[in-house]
Amino acid sequence: MAHTPGSKQVENDIRNTYQWLEDRLPILSFINNSVGSNFMAPRNLNYMWNFGSLAGIALVLQILTGIFLAMHYKPDVAMAFDSIQHIMRDVNWGWLIRNMHMVGASFFFIVVYIHMARGLYYGSYKSPREVLWGIGVIIFLLMMATGFLGYVLPWGQMSYWGATVITNLLSVIPFIGQDIVVWLWGGYSVGDPTLNRFFVLHFVLPFVIVGIVILHIWALHEHGSNNPKGVDLKTKGDYIPFHPYYTIKDVFGLGVYLIPFTFMVFYAPEYLGHTDNNIPADPLVTPAHIVPEWYFLPFYAILRAIPIKELGVLAMFGAIAILLVLPWLDKHPVRSARFRPLYRPLYVLFLMNFVLLGWCGMMPPEGIYVLIAQAATAFYFGFFALLPILSKFEKAKPVPTSI
């Protein structure tokens, strides 16, 4: 870059304008401190650490596509299905925006599941990051709620029956369960009032998630990122600034993410959906196989594995709630699974078991599948039950003193 007097002048002007704004609203330095060159991060983070910011981008993409879809969607049982077809056929690029939203939801969950699995492996939930982890679990819960509400909106057969089955779960609440379900429906079955309020909630919840994500990042900044070795950072040389090192790494990660995402959007937009949702909702006929979206399958399997309704619902919600107390179940002083010879294989089994649960959720609830689902459910909770014991007895490999 040649430094002519003219370019010096421009540079000065930029600096002065920056300073002027900074004196009045220090938002630029706030951003720089949060995700810029003033935020210091461990220098040994691996690619597993890409998924946090990737989840943020996925959220923004969902909100953007969602806003544009909402401009064409009609939350009315008589018009909802038609308005989706209007988006797919008539609205300029409507198919692209809807496909991005549909595929984006699935990819958002993939990213968040990997993000959580990373935290689980490297002990990112342990002191002093328990609150950071807890906020993350709450974000996950809100995401599931938002995903469920969104799946109802196209008002196809799966939308309708998914909504019916899931809302009926709440009927197990003692004494007032049935009243709560009726209150939620705004009627005596899933219907027009339900669809309308689900649309409102589906639109609003993502902004609530954004707010909680800000808390998540705030909590992250209090103690900084964990790292693959799980040890606390000691010297200044252990850190590098987030920008440009991790920003460019995240940009690269985003590119890698967008390639399969784009492939799905253009070539297999409905691959992860269900054909029954192309049939308009019919309160008189239930589809032969009711299957929730794939990201609910493991929890759905837990629900069905237990033959007593109340216990099944409790187990399903418990399977998520138990993550909230994870930091107090696993009190082993070593964070990273790399140095824990027992936790590490157990963790791999846990993940495989989770995928197995998802598979069970997809299969009809009969015969051998029920048995497999029951065994997998037992192992899911068994994993958490083993953690306090491991904390006491597991001998860790030598842990390095620094990264």
Place this chain on the structure above:
Amino acid sequence: MKQSVLALTLLAFTLVATPFAAEGVKVEKQEWSFQGLRGSYDKDQLLRGYTVFTNVCMACHSAKYVSHRDMMRAGFTEAEVQALAKNLNMNIDQKLLTAQDNQTAVETFGKIPPDLSLMTKARAGLADYTYALLTGYSEDPELIAHTFPKGLPAGAHYNKYFPGHAIAMPNPLTGPDMVTYHDQTPASVEQMAKDVTLFMQWAAEPERIERQHMGLYVILYLVIFTLLAYLTKRVIWKDVKGH
């Protein structure tokens, strides 16, 4: 971490690839012109399918999301579309609705025939299933007696591919030459089934060709972008210890 990621991916793929146990008769895969990265709707075949659809299917079924104007997306000119619509006494913005009223339908078939706009996307097996269903009728008394020892339910027809094998819809393509094709293609039952399925597939996804052709360029762009980002990442990270 790396090993576990690998193991998980393998496990996930194995499980997802496991076919459903209770999905009924396996549907044979067909070759379709719209498949693949460079696929398209063959215009002649589409017009043949349109002929079958409007002459046979539309006696009872509608395609309420589809109008003649939509066919301009598949490469038909406005004049061609106007001419087709005029043959049916329609304007090009009217949807393809059947003349049969619901009352008659219920009296004749026991139910209202479903709208066909999305049919190829609304059944497991997709277009292959639609084709299989249209060619899956049989009158063979032995076969029917074998499946239904007490006889077919009243008003039902035997179909090999329909779940339960008893379908309310009578065989719509009872024999060859039910229609005359504009391009003199012999109108065998298989040909008509294939053509009308293609037409229904187009009706379900009129945007499909646009998206398939466009996707390639978007992915190409992303590959270049990702490569550039990777090189930039490498050069920026050059000064970090241990990299």
Place this chain on the structure above:
Amino acid sequence: MSQKPESHDVNDEVALGDVDAERRALLVNATAAFGIAGAACVALPFVSSMNPSRSVKAMATIDVNLTEIPEGEAKTFLWQGKPVFVWHRNAAQIEEARKGDATATLDPAKDADRVQKAEWLVVMGVCTHLGCVPMRGGEFGGWRCPCHGSQFDDSGRVRQGPAGTNLEIPPYRFLDDNTIRVG
């Protein structure tokens, strides 16, 4: 390299050669430019999605049966969500409109240029001031806008402000003597 933050001290450990610095700047700029161009392309479909959809465009023409309109009277039709006035002018009104060729000074236009057949005046019923629908009446034989008092004559020409231009003429053609297609 001026946009690179100076606060970090990693550069001290390994000094970058000039070649590296140049290559680095080139790559950063290329990636940024390529990425921003891509993002801009993604923005286009989103912006475009708010434009009239195919179904709105399909409703873009209407046919008007002229036999419904008695001589001397005007009727209003909805076209593209906006009113269109179709006025079956009688001889006296045509005469008035032609006289106006000389006196309509705000936005001069010949009546002959504003009609295809003298007895049929077809204009948009949208005031050229701020879009209200003018009503029959006023001092000039045509319309008067209830919002801000603009007045139009027998040819739909503006004769009194605040509107500054004549009522627009939509695209239309006679399909036969008794039917016009607007749009």
